[in-house]
Amino acid sequence: MTLFSFASAQGPLPREVLTQLRDEINPGAGALSLLELPFSVPAFEEMRAAAEQDLRELLALPEDYSVLFLQGGASAMFALVPMNLLRRGEAADYIETGLWSRRAARAAQPWGVVRVAASGDGRSLPPATQWRRSGDAVYCHLTTTETVEGLQYFSFPAADGVPIVADMTADFLTRPLQLAPFGLIYASAQKNLGIAGLTIVVVHRAFVERAHGIAPAPLDFARQAEARSKVNTPPVFAIAVAGKVLRWLRGNGGLAAAEERGERKAKPLYAVIDDDDFYDAPAPKRDRSRVSLRFHLPEPRLEETFLREAEAQGLVHLRGHAEIGGLRAALYNGVTQEAVEALAAFMRDFRQRRG
Template identity: 45%
Template sequence: MTRCYNFCAGPAALPVPVLERARDEMLNWHGAGLSIMEMSHRSTEVMGVAARAESALRELMGVSDDYAVLFLQGGASTQFSAVPLNLLGEDGVADYVNTGQWSKKAIAEAKRFGAVNVAASSEDAKFSTIPPREDWKLSDNAAYLHYTPNETIGGVEYFWVPEVDAPLVVDMSSTILSRPVNVADYGVIYAGAQKNIGPAGLTLVIVRRDLLGKADAKCPAMLNWQKAADNDSMYNTPPTFALYLAGLVFDWLQECGGLAAMEVINRRKAQKLYAAIDDSPFYANPVEIPSRSLMNVPFTLANDALDKQFLAEADAAGLLNLKGHRSVGGMRASIYNAVGEDAVDTLIAFMNDFEQRNG
């Protein structure tokens, strides 16, 4: 079977070795006579899978015992509500930085639960940049500051950590595990799994333990981080198969050399693709160079009348899911960990050929 190259922003490509191992273990997991999907989440087998996944993640990211690691459901979008419900309090205020569509959604949801101060926004610049830290208008005694380190849609990424007094809360859905981070810089890290962690259906929350136990009285049990931590992420039936696959992805990352090794590869992939765009009068990227994402590369054609043709020919060539988000148009190549360098090289060759024939 020939596999295509998948540039989807999510659900995204999974590592082939992970898919092959899951295939081999599908019907008879470790001699148990059934699939891991069919086992009780209270069984020693599934509890062991969860424990090993957490241990591997802690090792990969350097997560200390000062933090709880929660495997939840509902995607990062559910955490847009869970964050204020767990941290804001009745009379608190939260600072948010708006750098794209996911920031906007987080802000809109937080406003349903309390006072929100938009400390900075790049909306006037069409989300092509990150507002300089010195321009941020922070609240006094904010409960937390929320920002999105990588905007999947606009292709903007922070390569610095804001220095503020409040705990940092970050939606790392599209950049987590792509390079090392200092977890101790953050109060809360959350991420949907469907980009660099595993399949859709699993949500990761890493929360500093001193921030637990602050949930509003009206916070639903399923959104209460303390309750999830007290029950080892099994207050209800967790997405066991997604958790199992995430554990296989963590193992694969360790076999690849860890996050430092992945960063080298990811930077090389991105540099190649951005160079192909910048060296051509036919393609363009709207993001300021210092803020260009390593994971999500949007680009436009000089003549947008060719967009449909570009996408049709790309699909025929086995280069899938290159259509840009409906809010911005154009193209977008998401080049997460599981998208190999060969995929990027093939895309660049296709782009060059398309330009020669249509430029």
């Protein structure tokens, strides 16, 4: 039986990447394993630089943005962003749309003045036209996909003043991006570009220059930009894996193709959900996420049966977040069309038998 994972916490890796890793992790007697690579040798710098270059090409990243390979995950960034960017008494706007953006706003409170510029109801997103942004904020924080609630922004305000800082953990590199409105983008790697242990940060020069030495050196944007992410030992293996996924993305048509694949993957699942009232996706169509599909069945008991039967067919990790329950399918970059078609077929069959 083929196992298909729809886990929200960790995305699958492309098969080709896993095959390369297998050989490089265990190259046989006499050769150095990728797991043994020191960060202090030229081979690592070549790998890091290649990963950065591939990311730059994928995003068509202008020279005035730095790429940082940090640790601590998006959760650490919730505090590191204000720690690096805000000085005493300075303010930042936060768009609260769900669990992750609320956590980001809470973590920022010790470091500056947090203004909630918009609040969602957890079932839909406040459109940018309704955000009450303040002109004197240093940045406006946005979570582009709320994985728990299954909500995703598909457009962003124009670059007209206060730069956006975005937690793109769930949808980074799943679609082309106009960089101009963004002062900083961060994403934990484990969903769309590899494994846990690495946080990718894309940061504009103006924000690099704002860092003022409060954050510990390995988490200080200016020091890490200066040291090419080698202030201390970086997560070598996680960077190696990200490098391979970035190369894979480039070799498979870049971000336009990633977006097309993403649309094609979400379609059959939402089609089953929209067929009738058996499955319910609470978000309005304009806000529902292509990378984190949240849906419910008429009763929680039926959801337990769904999870059990799905697992027996190799469709695993479909349980919704503990805080709101229900079901959830994450469709990150590494999830295949085959996986999605198998899930859609199971959902149709389950409805026929239990609906």
